[in-house]
Amino acid sequence: MKVQILLLIPMAFLLPSGTWAGEIIGGQEAQPHSRPYMAYLSIQRTGKTYICGGFLVAKNFVLTAAHCKGEKITVTLGAHNIREREQSQHKISVSRQILHPRYNKKTYKNDIMLLQLHHNAHLTKEIGLIDLTSAHGRVSPGTMCSVAGWGKTILTDSSDTLQEVNLLVISDKTCDNQYPHYYSSSMLCAGDPDDQKSVYHGDSGGPLVCCGVAVGIVSTGFKNSIAPPAVYTRISHFVPWITDTMRGI
Numbered sequence: 212m213k214v215q216i217l218l219l220i221p222m223a224f225l226l227p228s229g230t231w232a233g234e235i236i237g238g239q240e241a242q243p244h245s246r247p248y249m250a251y252l253s254i255q256r257t258g259k260t261y262i263c264g265g266f267l268v269a270k271n272f273v274l275t276a277a278h279c280k281g282e283k284i285t286v287t288l289g290a291h292n293i294r295e296r297e298q299s300q301h302k303i304s305v306s307r308q309i310l311h312p313r314y315n316k317k318t319y320k321n322d323i324m325l326l327q328l329h330h331n332a333h334l335t336k337e338i339g340l341i342d343l344t345s346a347h348g349r350v351s352p353g354t355m356c357s358v359a360g361w362g363k364t365i366l367t368d369s370s371d372t373l374q375e376v377n378l379l380v381i382s383d384k385t386c387d388n389q390y391p392h393y394y395s396s397s398m399l400c401a402g403d404p405d406d407q408k409s410v411y412h413g414d415s416g417g418p419l420v421c422c423g424v425a426v427g428i429v430s431t432g433f434k435n436s437i438a439p440p441a442v443y444t445r446i447s448h449f450v451p452w453i454t455d456t457m458r459g460i
Contacts, residue, residue: 237408238359238376243291244299246359247339248425249373251290252326252416254281264360264417266425267340270331272457273305274343275416276428276444277314277324284308284326289337293361294371299337304329309456311449318392322430322444324416325456341418344426346450352382356401356421358429360414376410379403380421381440390442397448399427402439409439419443 250265250273265275265286273286289299307327314321332338350356359375378401386400387393393400401419402409410417410429419427427443446453 237406238374241291241359241373241375243373244289244337246373246375246420247289247335247337248341249288249290249359249417250275251287251293251361252279253285253287254279255283256281262361262413264414264429265326266418267332267338268343268425268453269340269457270334271328273326273328274418274425274428274446274453275324275326276430277310277322278316278319278430279416280308280310280324286326286328288332289335290373292372299335301332301338303332307460311452319398319431319442319444320392320394321397321449323428323446323449323452325453327460341420342424343450343453344421344424344447346447348424348426348447350380350399350421350426352380354380354421356380356419356426358401358410358414358417358419360410360417360429376408378408378410378419378439379406386440386442389440393442397445398430399443399445400440401427401443402441404439406439410441 248266250267252263252265254261263279265273268274284305286303288301305326306329309325311321311323355377357375357377359373381400383395415429417429418425426446430442430444432441
């Protein structure tokens with residue numbers, strides 16, 4: 212799939228064959244700055260620029276997927292139209308990429324990473340934090356949640372503005388039957404198999420938000436298919452690691 216650098220670059224060079232990293236399909240444009248926690252990640256790797264999503268969880272930390280690692284990452288906060296120089300936008304370089312120590316790039320187990328920002332973000336109405344689910348939080352199948360990103364709206368057209376889509380959380384059994392490396396303790400699935408709303412290439416690392424809190428991180432799905440469901444890193448499993456890591460910096 213050919214796309215423009217700095218806009219909607221697939222992370223396929225980081226992924227095992229048969230999988231992809233998320234991009235919005237069947238959604239709609241988000242109300243500008245209605246998701247002030249969203250972060251746009253510009254990733255330098257092997258001389259090229261790629262993108263991922265992320266979300267601000269502390270003034271100096273963004274949470275994203277481990278497979279979004281790179282040689283250099285710049286975070287843009289406060290963006291709606293990523294191609295415009297909006298006054299609300301604030302770019303901050305990443306000083307440290309902290310991958311989960313047991314991340315497995317083949318199975319996507321522990322696909323989570325903290326990005327320590329070079330300096331604290333200045334919180335405004337367009338730049339804010341999102342709460343994380345608790346360590347004991349468990350979202351039930353059938354719960355309606357949402358995900359957002361700057362990915363494509365269909366397979367051939369891209370969007371400069373933040374897109375969002377509502378998705379149903381589905382059962383672990385359904386995902387276990389579809390994905391060979393599904394771990395229900397640290398992963399969850401969202402996206403009704405009978406609905407063509409989903410995520411696809413380009414939005415890895417963005418948050419799955421349920422009832423106002425982040426419960427998942429866009430991780431993986433099937434290559435060259437928009438058919439839901441997709442797999443998300445289950446944040447509740449990693450709350451102790453997230454908390455300890457940020458406190459230890």
